[in-house]
Amino acid sequence: MKAAVFHGPFNITADNVDDPKIKAPHEVIVKVLAGAVCGSDLWTYRGESAAALESRIGHEFVGEIVEIGNEVENLSVGDWVITPFRYSDGECAACKAGWQSSCAHGGFWGWDSDGGQGEYVRVPYAQATLVKLDEPPAAAAVPDLLTLTDVMSTGMHAASSAKIVPGDTVVVVGDGAVGQCAVIGAKLLGAGRIIVFGGKHPDRQALAKQFGADEVYSARGEEATATVQELTGGFGADVVLECVGSATSFATALTLAHPGGRLAYVGLPHGVSVDIAKLFRTNVTVAGGLCPARRYIEPLLPKVLAGDIHPGEVFTTRLPLADISEAYRQMDKRETIKVLVTP
């Protein structure tokens, strides 16, 4: 079969690899029907992560079960399934508390099991990991469903971790797929005003507004701080959702919340360190982290199936797996918001 392989910085291609085989009775094999490239994959693409050469990559995919281990219950060959971006056993203390992101036996696709950018994936702890649909979805719903594997769940995790209450003024920092989905999440929780800070791409600005943003700005750093001060009568925002993960973005985000406000971050942080003495004066709460996507898929699923939300709009490009190299190039150059990959 074909799957994306990381050969080194800026060199990811779709190569022939071994077909996956079930290794343990709690596993299944999923035939991937749609996959995606994530902003966090770019850390590997750019050589800024610890990924080994020749490793597999990709952690967002939906598909159909084609083979099933002996111990797997409640799933069958032919089931259409959504896969959270991390697998989890469903039985450890962390899973039972809803923090599958910290599962004692969990792992990341590409790092600890097959990558999701490929034709087939071996799924450990399938019964706990996968969310099956009652029936195969309409083709038009697939992009929306695919976002539940990561970016929509992660955007919802930002909004949820920040404990948004109806009426809150919410600033979203970042106009990538996660930032866009955080706008949806904030809207779902009843935010009264949503202000997005991103780049100057008109398509991203338009999408943020489509998803529920009231205002969109391209200001950064001190200019962003001044803008939020001006927009909030000199007080600051109730909530800030940091959806970038860089040190400069995080530092700016911390200045946008009012005293006692809440910041939630969900972007994989790289070199971000916070001086607690600065937080001390403002009483800003810092929440969030690695999204326990498994917990968000089920509550979001009915909204997607009913067409209440359309997070799949973040896919502004669709490419076949054979063109994975081009998919990464476009993501890296910010020529597209997000690429949907069809095997």
Added chain:
Amino acid sequence: MKAAVFHGPFNITADNVDDPKIKAPHEVIVKVLAGAVCGSDLWTYRGESAAALESRIGHEFVGEIVEIGNEVENLSVGDWVITPFRYSDGECAACKAGWQSSCAHGGFWGWDSDGGQGEYVRVPYAQATLVKLDEPPAAAAVPDLLTLTDVMSTGMHAASSAKIVPGDTVVVVGDGAVGQCAVIGAKLLGAGRIIVFGGKHPDRQALAKQFGADEVYSARGEEATATVQELTGGFGADVVLECVGSATSFATALTLAHPGGRLAYVGLPHGVSVDIAKLFRTNVTVAGGLCPARRYIEPLLPKVLAGDIHPGEVFTTRLPLADISEAYRQMDKRETIKVLVTP
């Protein structure tokens, strides 16, 4: 009049200073009936803060109004008042939102107005700052009331910021006055199990238990982490209240909460920096900061007056203002938990 003056590291004495005069119509003069030395005063005492030489010090005091500005309403000469450790105008956006700790015109006793370790104090924004009692309290209640100015409110702020819910397993890091009061705060919010990590002083351990701690340990660092893991079935605590503020204490505290758990800090942080990538994996929320004491005094007051809580037990020494030098020495050497200073 006499007041404590900082002459340099390890040199604080009670000296003759000018009597305070009302400078603005929103001010009053309070005759101090009881003051205190705070753990945070030790940063100045040890020469580790930016306090100017010959500056006044002390920020915890209760007393009686002896002079009153023209614009002050709802207060009268003779009123018995409790003073939060920071004054605030009550009218800015931060105050209106309950974050008097970030008041636009607020300030710290000793830094921005008179110090509280003295015979009289000029109180700006008196109407918003002071909490008056209906009648002078019994002498036995004064130590309890005095803690509302800072340590009891701050301990409550830790518990409240961590959003303790009934049944939570709460670890309190620190057995100083704030840590002790955090135990009271956790108990008031219904914590199911309270575990304190402090030093080996039997009196502090006994006081923590008297206040509601179920278990008290003197372990630190990795030993503390291992202890909490063992006590919680390998998962971690629901809530950690960091009541020390040092880099090592904070780093340990972060390891004690389970995935998705909550840490609140209220100790003035010195050189504490948090690597967000570490928090990311665990989804531990970091809340708290400088306590808006003004907000906590009124809800805690009835509990103190009814004798439901006795935070005044943290005062293990009582000394006259003339012996302020000895008060600091005892606090610095940890020979006492906290000193009550009588003018």
